[in-house]
Amino acid sequence: MERSVEPSFLTGEVKAPPSKSMTQRAIAAALLAEGESLIVNPSYCDDSLAAMSIAVSLGSRVEPGPDSMRITGSRELKETKLNCGESGLAVRLFSPVASLFDAEITVTGAGSLKRRPMTMIEEALRQFGVECATTDGLLPLTIRGPLMGGECDIDGSVSSQLLTGLLMSLPVTENDSVVRVRNLRSKPYIDMTLEVLRDFGIEVSNENYELFRIPGRQKYVARTWEVESDWSGGAFLLIAGAINGNIKVTGLRIGSYQSDAAVLNVLQDAGAAMKITGDTVEILKSDLKAFEFDATEAPDLFPPLVALAAYCKGTSTIRGASRLIHKESDRAAALISEFEKMGIRVEAVNDSLAVTGGHVTGARVNSHEDHRIAMAAAVAALGASGTVHIKDSHCVGKSYPLFFDDLRNAGVVIHE
Template structure:
């Protein structure tokens, strides 16, 4: 689907979307608990729907409602093929959980997930006593447990998601486990996982993010758990206010472990007008200046940061480009290509993305079927000199289905 976004002044209050990352983690924890859990404020984006489908396949009863989700865990395996859609988190989170079963399960996916390497998952599971193999290093991956526990060493430089999956599965293993993690990136995401585990009655010992000790034979408790709002999605709304308007975003926790809360620091560095309270953040248009920002721990911020930097006077330097290679697209290349069409120069040098601010022009751009690219160019269009037409904008359903509706609510002119 092609959508167009006209230059628009945005104004008003909007609630940030629920966190898909926390929704998926909470679904995983709930299916491992013997009893009914209640998840409040869940995300129903495509990635969350994939997690719900997996939960049902693994024997859980899932009852989705508008603003809550009931999950009854502790059931028996129903399907031996688990489809993770395009969710990188789902494949890495649920593969170790699938290894808790003593039957062979096949993990599959679609779209860009088929292009992502899977050797890391297979290697880790084999170390923990699981029979597992991939297909030339990619999906599908077969898994036959049960996972035994013990010692395991993994590389955390590409993603922390597999570590999250192991931390969720190993408390139910027969043996105690010790996970050695080398060069862990995105540490805040591990804090998010441990926060969910604690809420569901599970204890994990974190020794400075290099070693994790997990006692086996623990039990997940069924609980009521409130999903917090999503800083990743909310960052686009905040940048929209900084570019061309006055926007109040509600629902974002300022005590969150989400690394994308770093958008506040970037906005401050850029000179945006910010007012922050416990429940609301107000951002207003101002003269923006170039800034430097390290996004190594928050790679999902690159798209909104590039949109912000496009309106900053001078040259902005964003560190952490190495984290962008295995996303829904090659985000570094996609951002350079699409913002280039809008008259903004985006270059990559070593681990830096360099953005030269200027006059954003109307153009026909491509999302590369990447939800965050689609949202970035849409937000950048708000202050452009002409209309921006976005090809394949439907991909926003992966993380933020209501994105364009929310833009309209604060005054953006969006056509479908």
């Protein structure tokens, strides 16, 4: 679907969407718990729907409601084919969970996920004695457990998501486990995982993010658990306000483990006028200046920060661009090509993107079927000199299905 976003001024109050990352972790924990868990404020984006489907296939009963989701944990395998959609977290989180079963399970995906490398899963699970095979390094994966615990060494330079899957699966195995990690990136995401584990009654020892000791034979405790709002989605709303608005974004937990909460530091450095009261951030259209930021630990901030930098005086530098290759698109290349169409110069310099602020023009842009590219283009359109037409804008459903609705409710003119 193509949507056209007119230059618009945002007003009012918008609640940030629920965190899909935390929702998927909570679904996995509830699946592994005995009894009924209530997940409050869940995300029902495409990635979360994939996780819900996987939980059902692995034996749980999932009852979604408008504001909460009931999950009755069980490990009575119902389906031997798990479809992760386009969710990188789902495939890396639920593959270790699937290895708990003494059955051959096939893990598949769709879209860009079928092009993303999966050898890291194969190599890690084999160290535990699990039968695991990719298809020439890609999906589909075949897995046959049971995972019994033990020791393994993994490389965390590409993603922390496989470590999350291991940390969530190994506590229920028969034996104690040790996981050694090299070059771990996105450490805040592991903090999020450890928070969920603690809340569901699981103990893990973390030694400087390099060695994790996981006692076996633990039991997840079913409980009521509230999903916090998503700083990744909230970042787009906050930057929209700084570009051309006067809005309040609610539901954002200050002090969250989410790495994308660092957007507040960037906005402050760029000169954005903000006021924080509790879980609400009020942000106003501001005269913005160039900034520097290392996004190595928060790669999902690249798209909204490029939109912000387009309106900053001078050249902004965002470091950590090597983290963008294995996303829904080659994000660095997509940002360079699509912002060029809007009159903004984005250059790849070593491991950074250099963005020279200027005059944003109307254009026809391609989302590359990447939800964050589509949202970045929409936010950039708000202060542009003309309409920005976004091809395949439906892809925002992957993480933030109500994104365009929320913009429209804040006064943005959008044509479909």
